[in-house]
Amino acid sequence: MLTEEERRDIEREILQNERKRAAAVEVLKIVQKHRGWVSDEIHDLAGILEMTPAELDAVATFYSLIFRKPVGKHVILVCDSVSCWVMGYEKILDQLTSRLGIGLNETSADGQFTLLPVACLGACDRAPAMMIDEMLYTYLTPEKIDGILEKYR
Amino acid sequence: MERPLTGNMKPDRQPLTLKEYEEVGGYQAVHKALRMAPPDIVDAVKNSNLRGRGGAGFPTGIKWSFMPMGSDVPRPKYLICNADEMEPGTFKDRLLLEGNPHQLLEGMIVSAYALNVDIAYIFLRWEYRLAAERIERAIAEAYENYYLGKNILRSDYSLELRLHVSAGRYICGEETALLNALEGKRAIPRAKPPHPQVSGLWGKPTIVNNTETLCNIPHIITKGVEWYKGLSHTKDGGTKIYGMSGKVKRPGAWELPMGTSMKELLEVHAGGMKEGYQFRGILPGGASTDFLVEEHLDVPMDYDSVQKAGSRMGTGQMIVLDHKTCPVGMALNLERFFARESCGLCTPCREGLPWIAMILQAIEEGEGQPGDVEILEQQCRLLGPGNTFCALAPGAVEPLQSALKYFREDFERGISGRRNARGKRAHDNSWRRFTLTTNPTK
Amino acid sequence: MATIYIDNKPYEVKDGQNLLQACLFLGFNIPYFCWHPAMHSVGACRQCAVKQFRDEKDTRGKIVMSCMTPAADGARISIDDPEVKEFRASVIEWLMLNHPHDCPVCDEGGECHLQDMTVMTGHSYRRTRFRKRTHRNQCLGPFLNHEMNRCIQCYRCVRFYCDYAGGRDLNVFGSHHHVYFGRYEDGILENEFSGNLVEVCPTGVFTDKTLKKHYTRKWDLQTAPSVCVHCGLGCNTIPGERYGKLRRILNRYNGEVNGYFLCDRGRFGYEFVNSKERIREPLIRNKDNGALEPASEERVLGHLSNILYFGAKVIGIGSPRASLEANFALRTLVGPERFFPGISEKEHQLTSAAIEILRKGPARTPSLRDVALSDAVFILGEDVINTAPLLGLALRQSVRQKPMEMVKRLNIPLWDDAAAREVIQHEKGPLFIAATHGTKLDEIAARTYNGSPDDLARLGFAVAHALDPSAPAVPDIGEDLIPLAQSIADSLKSAGSPLIISGMSTGSEAVLHAAATIVWALCRDNGNAALSFVMNECNSIGLGLMSGGSMNGAFDLNKAFDLVEEGKVDAAIVLENDLYRREDREKAERFFERCKHVIVIDHLFNNTAAKAEVVLPAGTFAESDGTLVNNEGRAQRFYQAFVPEGGIQESWRWLRDAMTASRRPVQWQSLDHVLSAMANEMPVFRTVAEIAPPAGFRIAGQKIPRQPHRYSGRTSIHANISVHEQKPPDDSDSALSFSMEGYEGMPPAPFITRFWSPGWNSVQAVNKFHCEVGGPLHGADPGKRLMEPTVSGEISYFQKVPQAFEPRKDELLMVPLHHIFGSEELSVLSPAIAERTPKPYLAISREDAGRLQVDQESELEIVISGRTYRLRGIINPSLPRGVAGLPVLAGLEGITLPAWGRVGRKA
């Protein structure tokens, strides 16, 4: 069930769009913002958008930043594209996986972090880079990782 | 040296407010354009030799001239700023969006007026959070100051401009896939023809331009075509934001005359290779361009010259390969990226790229088999332009085909049990398992 | 015409095509996947690549997708160029990277388009050594199996299911090489046309679950051209048999009728043929214990000769689900004045009215192809998805006609499907639906209206009046109806090919009259205006034409009952008809009580058979030859797919035998004799014999085989009887043989037993059987229209406009609600269809529910024509006040609707 607040945000978003369906991605993001991921709310959202769950899920599953499975409290998007890779992405990833005890696409046991790869973050001049939630971190070194993670514990 | 696009940006990269922007001459183009006849603006852009900065370098004025004009064309018409920058190695649009969003708005307003557009969108990738915030603020300011909305600056012209924040996937940057994304659909490219100019967003006439392209427009209008052409070293007009990343001393982005040579970029602006690293090759225009090597360093960075050298200018954002980085690993990284970002519509791209990546991974791990390199070469040929539905796959194989040409020994070393350059078996095959967003059976 | 050069040879092709179409229909083999003749091009699979050259001098050329490239005048292409051949083989190689290669255990094996294309491209060696991706399958209900690992991502399923058929519960999920085609979650595929996925999917992802229960390879099926018996549209089918069991139904292309598709009732309803309820041998009632007991053929005929002796007063009760030949044989036995069509008074009245309207003209009745091309449609009183499903599918295409003009204006080729859809977006051409209740097609309708049958007729007349003021005005017309009628009239008037659809469902003659009046008003200045009536059964029109001529519309089942009641009948022969479905149970009971001898010829043991003195086992559509006349007036021949075991034979043969036994003069030895007798006797049926060549027809001295040349002829299945190969049965009725020997080439269209062509083992071989996408089969589409409007000149409109509907205080008007699964007599006996059949219920409007204090699912007691039914109540907000919907389902048969009934909560 959607909350009042979600419904309000959704209604407002739909008004911004020429057709209801066009708001699909935005509306999914609204739910995700409130809950971290999109579960069976697909049913409610589809109803609001005059779509079927299949039609909406077809859209939802296409986009990499719409999560259809539970994610941790914080989502770490590690840039795995070429510049970051040249500049030492693997060491950053190793550090992250060993500190969090998870691999890519996994969520830590305490439910705090989910680790996901992401397409080039457009921070190649400051590589390697990653985002945690909405915050961008650049010039990463394995040593810096611990300190950054600490802020989110 | 004039730097119209970035010259006014603050050293701390805080965005200019509308007031500040006006103080440095901002929005003059809107005032001026509204007094001009739209076709004159299109002509000016045509004459300026501005070529699209999104990667393909298509002349902007010519693209615009395909926009149906007149009172009996289908309405509304749309202008879309492609700010989905996701091409690996590319970070120029981020600079423009974060540093001076008003410049983009001004460019869009002028363009929209010239094209008789009713609704404009900025299509922004989700990860550009800071840019999103700043654009939102700038749009609000522009509306408050009558640069947007009904009867802009009391003229007859009205324009609605909205920000659309996307949700990932590189393919959204392909202009027709972008249209589907904006319509709330799966971002699958559309077949051309019909071109978006004829049947675009919601089936209506639509122009899609890159952020940097649109940021050029105000300057062409205020300062004139001749001045604009004069900024360039070559016949393509204007300046270009070049960028460089990799093991160089000062990675970064710089606005320079179009046609600045790669050597100057590497040695002067990027400060040369980092201590202990030697130059081995370079992707001149983002991930989807062919490698160039030492012998090409004198090539001027403009669309035609880079093409002649066997690559593409692309986004003008260079990635340097150093002698300690394995070209096989780099190719693997690139192909894995493209395989993951394929939309899944056409066969060669959807199936061919993963296969390429799997073979590269085997080679990288020293488990390549005789014939693998030949398969890779064949795949590069088969995934070329025209054979796939859109330009993603042809772009994807460009770095690989040139890597096979220039760094073939590195690949052959990975065949049948021999170890790669770094003697390392490294890679997780995570992209094959990224279940979070793609396993619909839940 | 355009000239294109293929590997340097010139060919003439029709304008406006793409290269793939042009080449395929010229006879070239170009492999393809995503292109489909009904859904056209999207350019996704990249399989159909050819080389295109700029001009004669261009030697390099470039690879293009033939399905996305216009066959423009002067185009030069190569199919054989080595580079493009390599590319096409590579497309297969890519698809095979993940395809499981499980052909031996795959239901599609042997008729798989992917197999064919793989062979065609020459890809035969595997070069990949990596693991394949795998998926989980879904449970999609009783009709379809799902095996996602076999998917080659051609996107045809979603394009058919969503874009073409309007389904909304199947889609594509995920991206890159992890795309998944299925539902949001496991569950029944809801769309009424889901079964077409079996044929649309080029490989074994969607396969026929009913076939799986008695699986047989395509090459082991004996097949014949047939016609669907499950509604009045007469879609062409190919039933397949092995070892006396009907195994499945496939579509048989007919450009004028069903084109490439069937509905799920038609595809999965066949299993009544294999039903345990089948009557397999003659039965005679034992006088002593009252039981029906098996009897030999001689004994039965002897018994019949006693009952039907020359001079006995025998009546015949025919059937709208029996062939013309069977009905005609019965009519011949009993004499025209003693032949009754076997339908209720009301149905007879409506059928006669419909036939009269269609024959009188000036409006023509359209084929389904014409329906799909209509650019404005008004449905008056029909729920077509449930009563004539494929008509609904055609209408889903018709709403694209008007918006297609935008596509044409932008110079986008009409076959460029994705582009056309981007342009069209949500635009729909005008479709108006007026029905007693909300229907599924409402979702694509411009406007809808729900009212009682009388109010529907009034709306219809109002539309006619708006089109032509000289058509009768509607007295006391409501304020809301005037603008609606006007807007419907405006749309119809401005259309190029407007279409009115009505039919039997409302049980109201006034509705038919209103529909006719509208179309006649349109005909005054548009010769294209068309009128289509939905008929109840597969041969309703045929039977109507047969009985209408000699009876002046006066004879129906009630008259037969009256004759029996008056003691004027010694014996009655009931042909393929369950009288309990036709009339009130009491009347039927009374008939069986009063009639001395009742002889039933049918294939299923039903209530009527249970009352008979003699029961004769009749062949179903799959076991007999015959002709059916569909709602368009098109007479179509169906042929026996197999010779059944036991004493089953065609109804007309039983009747012939009965005539011989009772010393009536008849010499019929074969179907051709019946046909020529029928043509002599009844001029309407003059052309029926010409539908297909006669039994003596041969090509190169050979018959046309019902079995494919790869049929596994020798098996040990009959070894317990004889180790010797049995001689195949003869077929004296047609030019088809029950064996694999015979003419190998392409037969004339009426004798197409399967779609196969060298290299094309899948249903896609259909493309080799016609000259142009969606065009007629080689020769012509089979079937003959028996009704063309005769008059032009003065039109005299129907004048009688009914009064506005007045809800009654303590009664509700019960109108029929049809269900695609459940309302048709035969298909419900197929287990898969039975699984989809709803339980009986009564639908009432929200207002009446409130008044009667009825909640959803509460138990109701309904009294109608003196009988009481207990049903669960369902609130259907679309129903008008005072009207209730009674579903046409087993347990509720024999109620003539509409009728007033009393509804109360169960005490």
Ligand SMILES: Cc1cc2nc3c(=O)[nH]c(=O)nc-3n(C[C@H](O)[C@H](O)[C@H](O)COP(=O)(O)O)c2cc1C
């Ligand atoms: C796979 C793919 C991704 C693309 N991504 C972007 C992008 O992120 N930003 C962009 O401006 N253009 C991108 N393009 C190019 C656009 O399709 C389009 O050509 C461009 O936005 C046009 O703008 P311009 O004429 O101003 O260059 C991409 C193209 C392809 C094939």
Ligand code: SF4
């Ligand atoms: S399931 Fe069949 S029809 Fe659908 S995409 Fe896969 S192969 Fe094509």
Ligand code: FES
């Ligand atoms: S059939 Fe032409 S691309 Fe699929």
